[in-house]
Amino acid sequence: MNDQTIEQEIQAKGLTAPRITPADVDANIADEFYFTAMDGAKSDGAVCADDGDGTDENGGEPYPRCLSLLTFCVLVLRNGFTVTGESACASPENFDAELGRKIARQNAVQKIWPLLGFALKERLHAA
Numbered sequence: 001m002n003d004q005t006i007e008q009e010i011q012a013k014g015l016t017a018p019r020i021t022p023a024d025v026d027a028n029i030a031d032e033f034y035f036t037a038m039d040g041a042k043s044d045g046a047v048c049a050d051d052g053d054g055t056d057e058n059g060g061e062p063y064p065r066c067l068s069l070l071t072f073c074v075l076v077l078r079n080g081f082t083v084t085g086e087s088a089c090a091s092p093e094n095f096d097a098e099l100g101r102k103i104a105r106q107n108a109v110q111k112i113w114p115l116l117g118f119a120l121k122e123r124l125h126a127a
Contacts, residue, residue, distance in 0.1 A: 003109075018124060020116045025109060028116060030078045032108075034101045037070040038063060065092065071100035073108045083111040 003022045010019070040046055041063050069089040076082055085108025089095040 018120060020113060020120055024116055025112050028077050028112060029075050029109075031076040032105065033074045033076075034104065035072055036100075037067040037072070040072070041067050069095050071097070071104045073101060073104035075105070075108045075112070077112070077115075081115070083108050083115070085109070085111070 003025075007022050041048070069092060071087045073085040073087075074082055075085070085104040085106065087100040087103035087107065089100065
């Protein structure tokens with residue numbers, strides 16, 4: 001079941017008390033950014049926690065290839081708070097950038113629900 005299917009079932013059952021909806025979640029997303037761990041590792045200011053023995057464990061490559069298989073999504077909420085989602089691919093042959101972004105975004109969105117739920121509960125408690 002996805003969020004939209006659940007929302008349809010809630011509406012069909014006539015559950016009308018205050019709650020968070022998929023539209024509320026979407027309305028709270030101000031911006032979104034995607035990048036791979038490789039993108040991050042190659043960026044200015046990135047730091048590698050070296051083991052200190054001076055050996056190259058990446059077969060002569062400065063960055064392990066697996067970093068390009070890890071996709072991040074950063075969602076910036078209206079209030080400036082950020083949530084992240086990740087998507088990792090075990091087999092390089094299966095990596096698909098578009099699919100990785102979709103999965104990472106879905107994982108980030110799932111972190112918004114409890115935040116909005118807490119905020120709603122605070123409003124209800126204060127009322």
